[in-house]
Amino acid sequence: MNKTIIININSIVxxxxxxxxxxxxxxxxxxxxxxxNSAESKEILEDIENRIAEMFNERIQTGRKEVINLxxxxxxxxxxxxxxxxxxxxxxxxxxxxxxxxxxxxxxxxVGRKLMxxxxxxxxxxxxxxxxxxxxxxxxWIRVLLVLFVLIGGSGFLVYxxxxxxxxxxxxxxxxxxxxxxxxxxxxxxxxxxxxxxxFSENFSGAGEQISxxxxxxxxxxxxxxxxxxxxxxxxxxxxxxxxxxxxxxxxVFNMMNLFGLENPILFPPLxxxxxxxxxxxxxxxxxxxxxPFLALFLWLVRILFKTDKLNNxxxxxxxxxxxxxxxxxxxxxxxxxxxxxxxxxINVQKNITPQKVYYFTEKDxxxxxxxxxxxxxxKFNIQIDGQDLRNHLHTNIGIYFxxxxxxxxxxxxxxxxxxxxxxxxxAERAKNIVYESVQEGNTVLFPxxxxxxxxxxxxxxxxxxxxxxxxxxxxxxxxxxxxxxxDVPCWxxxxxxxxRDHQKFTEWTMTATGLVxxxxxxxxxxxxxxxxxxxxxxxxxxEIGRKDSIIRIDGSNVTIEVKDNNVxxxxxxxxx
Numbered sequence: 314m315n316k317t318i319i320i321n322i323n324s325i326v327x328x329x330x331x332x333x334x335x336x337x338x339x340x341x342x343x344x345x346x347x348x349x350n351s352a353e354s355k356e357i358l359e360d361i362e363n364r365i366a367e368m369f370n371e372r373i374q375t376g377r378k379e380v381i382n383l384x385x386x387x388x389x390x391x392x393x394x395x396x397x398x399x400x401x402x403x404x405x406x407x408x409x410x411x412x413x414x415x416x417x418x419x420x421x422x423x424v425g426r427k428l429m430x431x432x433x434x435x436x437x438x439x440x441x442x443x444x445x446x447x448x449x450x451x452x453x454w455i456r457v458l459l460v461l462f463v464l465i466g467g468s469g470f471l472v473y474x475x476x477x478x479x480x481x482x483x484x485x486x487x488x489x490x491x492x493x494x495x496x497x498x499x500x501x502x503x504x505x506x507x508x509x510x511x512x513f514s515e516n517f518s519g520a521g522e523q524i525s526x527x528x529x530x531x532x533x534x535x536x537x538x539x540x541x542x543x544x545x546x547x548x549x550x551x552x553x554x555x556x557x558x559x560x561x562x563x564x565x566v567f568n569m570m571n572l573f574g575l576e577n578p579i580l581f582p583p584l585x586x587x588x589x590x591x592x593x594x595x596x597x598x599x600x601x602x603x604x605x606p607f608l609a610l611f612l613w614l615v616r617i618l619f620k621t622d623k624l625n626n627x628x629x630x631x632x633x634x635x636x637x638x639x640x641x642x643x644x645x646x647x648x649x650x651x652x653x654x655x656x657x658x659x660i661n662v663q664k665n666i667t668p669q670k671v672y673y674f675t676e677k678d679x680x681x682x683x684x685x686x687x688x689x690x691x692x693k694f695n696i697q698i699d700g701q702d703l704r705n706h707l708h709t710n711i712g713i714y715f716x717x718x719x720x721x722x723x724x725x726x727x728x729x730x731x732x733x734x735x736x737x738x739x740x741a742e743r744a745k746n747i748v749y750e751s752v753q754e755g756n757t758v759l760f761p762x763x764x765x766x767x768x769x770x771x772x773x774x775x776x777x778x779x780x781x782x783x784x785x786x787x788x789x790x791x792x793x794x795x796x797x798x799x800x801d802v803p804c805w806x807x808x809x810x811x812x813x814r815d816h817q818k819f820t821e822w823t824m825t826a827t828g829l830v831x832x833x834x835x836x837x838x839x840x841x842x843x844x845x846x847x848x849x850x851x852x853x854x855x856x857e858i859g860r861k862d863s864i865i866r867i868d869g870s871n872v873t874i875e876v877k878d879n880n881v882x883x884x885x886x887x888x889x890x
Contacts, residue, residue, distance in 0.1 A: 315330040315331055315332060315382075316330070316331040317329065317330060317331070317380055318331055318334045320334065320337075322362055322365060322366040322369070323359075323362050323363045323366035323367075325366050325369075325370060327366075327369055327373075327381055328379055328381065329380065329382075329386075330380060330381065333381055333382050333383040333385065333386040336383060336387065336390070337365075337386050337390075340386075340390055340395070341362075343395070343396045343397075344358065344361060344396060345358060346396075347396045356486075357486070360485055360486040360487055361393070363485060363487060364393070364487050365389060365393065367487070368389045368392065368393075369381055369385065372385050372388075372389075392496075425494065426446060426447050426491070426492060426494035427447075427488075427491040427492050428444070428447045428480055428492075429443050429446075429480055429481050429482065429483040429488060429491070429492040430442075430443045430477070430480045430481065430482045430483060431443045431446060431483060431492060432482055432483060432484070433489070434452060436456070436534070437473075438473075438477045439482070440476045440477050440480060441455040441459060442455075443480055443492060444476075446492050446493050446494075447492075459472075459473060544618065547614050547617060547618055548618065550610070550614055551611065551615070554607045554608075554610050554611040554614065555611060557607050558604055558607050558608060558611060561600060561607070562600075562604070564600075565596065565597075565600040568584065568596055569593070569596060572584070572589055572592055572593055572596070584596060585771075585772045586650050586653075586771060586772050586773070587646065587771070588769075588771065591646065594642070594646075595642070595643070595646040598638075598639045598643050599639070599643050601635055601636065601639040602636060602639035602640045602642075605632055605635065605636040605639070606636070609632060612624060652735050653733070653734060653735045653771075653773060654733045654734075654773065654774060655733070655735055655736075656733060656734055656735065656736055656737045656740045657731060657732070657733050657740055657774075658732060658733075658734070658737055658740035658741035658743075658744050659729050659730065659744065660729070660730045660731075660741065660745060661727055661728070661730075662727070662730070663725055663726070663727045663728075664725060664726050664727075664728065664750065664751075665723055665724070665725045666724050666726060666753050667753060668723070668724055668784075669755075669756040669787075670756075670788060671787075671788040671790060672724075672756060672758060672783065672788070672790070673756055673757040673758065673792070673819075674713075674757075674758050674760065674781070674789065674790070674791050674792065674795055675757060675759060675792035675794055675795055676760055676761075676762050676792070676794040676795045676798075677751075677752065677759035677760060677761045677762065707765075708763055708764050708765070708772075708775060709762070709763055710764075710774075710775065710776045711749070711760075711763075711764060711776075711777045711778075711779070711798050712776075712778050712779070712798065712800045713760065713779045713780075713781065713795065713798045713799050713800065714778065714779070714780045714781070714799075714800055714801050715780075715781050715783065715789070715799075715801065715802060715824070715828060715829050716780055716781070716782050716783075716828070717782075717783065717784070717785050717824050717825065717826055717827075717828060718782045718784055718785070719784065719785070720784045720785045720786055721784065722782075722784055724782060724784060724787070725782050726751060726758075726779055726780065726782070727779070727780045727782065728750065728777065728778070728779055729777070729778040729779075729780070730747040730749070730775075730777055731744055731774075731775070731776045731777075731778070732744040732746075732747065732773050732774065732775045732776075733773045733774045734773060740773070743770065743771075743773050743775065744775070746766055746767040746770050747766060747777060748764060748765045748766070748767065749761060749765075749777045749779075751779065758781075760779065760795060760798070764777050783824045784824065785824055785825060785826055786823070787823070787824040788821070788822070788823060788824075788832070789821070789822040789823070789824060789829060790819050790820070790821055790822070791804060791819060791822065792818060792819045793808075793817075793818055793819065793820075796820075801828065802822070802828070803831075804820055806831065807822070807831035807833060808820055809835075810831060810833040810834065811833055821833055
């Protein structure tokens with residue numbers, strides 16, 4: 314029976330026969346002699362010992378034995394290779410290099426790759442480079458696929474984290490060889506060692522270049538992040554410009570249909586100051602002036618995001634020329650319209666009204682719907698006011714004022730029609746075209762809710778001021794429909810004097826030398842603690858004095874009587890015995 318020796322390789326204890334130990338010892342001495350001439354030999358020797366220990370451990374487990382014999386050592390040496398195999402000559406070394414693509418130079422056995430993270434070629438955790446080694450691809454294509462998965466569905470990031478956790482890190486040289494599918498033998502250890510020494514020498518001699526390369530890498534990473542953010546912003550801008558172009562197109566079509574009477578005749582306000590023909594041209598110019606910059610930005614973003622060819626120079630120049638012409642045209646129409654507001658003219662018209670004891674003022678708000686046979690067939694109605702089309706009407710720029718005159722004078726209403734124009738004569742002509750006049754029906758004066766312009770008249774800041782001159786002492790009732798047009802009367806303050814202001818439909822006034830004064834006296838505050846007075850002891854104020862402008866206030870032993878018209882105030886106090 315052979316003598317057994319206990320040895321320690323890579324912190325693993327093995328029982329080995331004496332002859333096998335001598336063979337292994339001689340093999341390790343040759344390896345140390347070959348690799349021991351460099352300062353970096355310690356790492357490669359440790360890697361070789363680790364690999365031998367792994368192979369011994371595998372043979373013990375598969376063979377179900379406890380002692381390493383000579384046959385086991387010879388098989389391990391055969392798989393690892395001898396130093397003499399690549400030390401004979403340069404020619405022999407060249408032959409080995411030509412065969413390095415084979416898994417094993419000795420036996421020709423192919424070894425599968427292991428899925429591990431590559432620490433030498435990593436951006437974050439080395440997952441992509443490890444996958445690239447496993448599938449025989451370049452790492453950049455794996456990284457591109459990962460970025461696409463992140464952008465499209467967001468699942469790429471989760472997959473990357475899971476692989477980072479599952480895949481082990483290739484820490485040793487043997488792990489890196491297994492990751493690349495290389496057989497961990499002496500030839501490949503030698504090759505890996507020589508490559509590392511060469512890389513170390515190049516890095517040491519070109520430290521400045523490495524620093525600059527690191528700076529470039531950091532710059533590229535930062536540039537990649539900024540590029541990603543920039544693309545997200547570009548996508549958002551692309552969506553915004555696309556929606557803006559669509560919105561402006563819908564706005565253009567809608568207003569163009571209105572100009573031709575195909576839809577509801579309510580125009581964009583600036584178009585109402587132009588004639589229909591000018592409005593069509595101005596609307597088209599404004600649409601092109603506003604849309605072309607957005608269209609140019611949209612096409613530029615499409616070219617950046619989708620890597621398409623840039624626009625033809627002739628097309629770009631044509632768009633730019635059309636935009637310049639559109640901007641000039643818009644400026645022209647703005648100046649043209651502004652000149653038509655330079656002069657102002659006011660025409661005064663006086664109309665008498667029949668004297669009444671009480672004057673009721675309310676609003677005339679009547680619409681006439683006129684549907685022609687042609688319109689009815691098309692299921693449309695032509696809305697008219699007093700027989701004229703609604704298209705150029707419904708102007709509410711109206712103010713109603715009240716002034717006092719002598720009590721014996723004739724009441725009347727003075728209408729002041731004002732408008733603007735390029736010249737005073739043109740402004741006066743437009744003021745004459747305003748149609749607004751009240752109608753008296755008995756003691757009620759009806760003011761139209763809107764004033765209308767004659768057909769084809771343009772909007773030139775037309776305004777109507779109706780001043781009602783009434784004798785002092787006249788009684789006036791203002792209905793709430795007209796209060797929004799009354800300018801110099803505090804209607805809301807008077808309305809607050811009524812007990813049920815929310816349902817009050819009118820307010821009562823008296824014309825004085827200073828104007829209208831509310832006839833309704835503020836209601837007194839009720840005192841919940843005041844004891845009730847029986848009807849037999851003291852009559853109610855309404856029964857004693859039948860005037861709305863008189864108040865009787867009873868508070869215990871105090872009695873106060875106020876008569877507003879005569880400015881009389883009587884205070885009485887009961888004497889105690």
